[in-house]
Amino acid sequence: MKKYKIGSFSLFIFLSIFNMACSFNNTNKNTMDTATITTKDFGTFEGKRITEYTLTNVAGMQVGIINYGGILTKIITKDKAGDFGDVITGYDSLEGYLQKGNPYFGALIGRYANRLAKGTYTIDGITYHAALNNNGQSLHGGLKGFDKVVWDAVALPGDSSLQLSYKSIDGEEGYPGNLQVQVVYTLTANNSIKIEYTASSDKNTVINFTNHAYFNLSAGKSPNIYEHIVQLKADKYTPVDTSLIPTGALLDVKGTPMDFTTPKKVGQDIDKVTGGYDHNWVLNKGEGLAEIASVYEPNSGRYLTVATTEPGIQFYTGNFLTGNLTGTKKGIIYNKHYALTLETQHFPDSPNQPDFPSTLLKPGETYHQTTVFSFSTK
Numbered sequence: 300m301k302k303y304k305i306g307s308f309s310l311f312i313f314l315s316i317f318n319m320a321c322s323f324n325n326t327n328k329n330t331m332d333t334a335t336i337t338t339k340d341f342g343t344f345e346g347k348r349i350t351e352y353t354l355t356n357v358a359g360m361q362v363g364i365i366n367y368g369g370i371l372t373k374i375i376t377k378d379k380a381g382d383f384g385d386v387i388t389g390y391d392s393l394e395g396y397l398q399k400g401n402p403y404f405g406a407l408i409g410r411y412a413n414r415l416a417k418g419t420y421t422i423d424g425i426t427y428h429a430a431l432n433n434n435g436q437s438l439h440g441g442l443k444g445f446d447k448v449v450w451d452a453v454a455l456p457g458d459s460s461l462q463l464s465y466k467s468i469d470g471e472e473g474y475p476g477n478l479q480v481q482v483v484y485t486l487t488a489n490n491s492i493k494i495e496y497t498a499s500s501d502k503n504t505v506i507n508f509t510n511h512a513y514f515n516l517s518a519g520k521s522p523n524i525y526e527h528i529v530q531l532k533a534d535k536y537t538p539v540d541t542s543l544i545p546t547g548a549l550l551d552v553k554g555t556p557m558d559f560t561t562p563k564k565v566g567q568d569i570d571k572v573t574g575g576y577d578h579n580w581v582l583n584k585g586e587g588l589a590e591i592a593s594v595y596e597p598n599s600g601r602y603l604t605v606a607t608t609e610p611g612i613q614f615y616t617g618n619f620l621t622g623n624l625t626g627t628k629k630g631i632i633y634n635k636h637y638a639l640t641l642e643t644q645h646f647p648d649s650p651n652q653p654d655f656p657s658t659l660l661k662p663g664e665t666y667h668q669t670t671v672f673s674f675s676t677k
């Protein structure tokens with residue numbers, strides 16, 4: 300057998316070439332050096348490969364996205380001391396996301412985010428029945444919503460955006476029309492995550508999309524969000540009945556625990572609301588993109604602002620988290636009120652509420668939504 304002696308210089312050349320080959324496979328490095336996207340195998344689902352795409356910007360911020368459910372798996376941002384930490388809930392592997400009772404951690408939600416009363420609604424005189432999955436109501440798209448399907452993922456030129464596409468077929472989960480949906484996640488150089496949704500249908504249908512990331516800006520240091528200071532630019536909210544279905548009224552927040560018009564600790568009034576916050580606020584805005592919410596966590600100094608084109612936001616304080624999820628990141632126990640969501644959306648049950656902004660999408664129209672989560676410290 301022939302033996303080859305490799306000198307340290309040749310070894311260095313060999314390792315450099317090997318490294319280049321690996322990074323060519325896994326990393327697309329933009330010439331402007333603004334961002335990178337790396338990929339990691341995340342298992343398989345229904346015979347399809349699931350990949351985790353990690354977008355990293357020049358500031359070192361990282362965002363993880365998988366093509367199962369379009370789920371945000373991690374958002375790693377700096378605190379005021381310059382230390383990085385992951386500010387959203389999630390699991391170490393795909394199995395975690397597949398477990399029964401996973402409360403939509405980080406997922407894309409559709410066709411209809413939030414609740415549809417008894418799953419029933421009427422378009423052009425035809426009554427449709429969306430799949431029921433929540434105490435006789437339809438929640439977040441039904442039994443197999445957009446959070447439980449495999450999306451086609453493509454990294455866009457520039458390496459700061461990942462495009463996800465999904466075709467939902469006519470009748471899926473009780474919704475009419477073949478619906479083509481695209482979601483583009485972009486990590487900007489100044490630490491914003493932009494989520495742009497577009498959709499079109501070949502029949503009249505109803506849609507409501509959101510992202511269901513749960514934030515705890517302490518990055519694992521605090522077991523609840525009571526010290527988080529939240530502002531919601533909303534003078535009104537949509538009160539709900541015991542099934543969490545809007546009554547149709549719009550109520551003033553002024554003088555009530557629902558008032559977040561000036562920044563307020565989540566813990567200040569949470570006990571005055573049964574279970575905690577789980578409501579839709581009516582945003583003080585017209586058409587177009589506007590900054591409508593912020594969250595500040597004083598210990599880490601992390602500050603998050605939310606801008607959206609949507610008319611509403613579901614501010615939910617993780618009321619149904621019970622600490623029973625397995626495979627959580629770093630084994631963290633996600634108990635009640637561990638994290639909060641800021642789900643930009645149209646109002647719940649809009650198809651049954653003629654006075655709410657319409658969620659009807661007609662053939663020939665293109666639905667657009669932009670939501671931006673921006674991270675900084677102060």
Ligand code: BGC
Pocket residue numbers: 402403413543577578613615619642
């Ligand atoms: C809803 C909650 C629901 C949760 C599921 C939120 O968007 O408002 O009522 O329990 O999603 O994790």
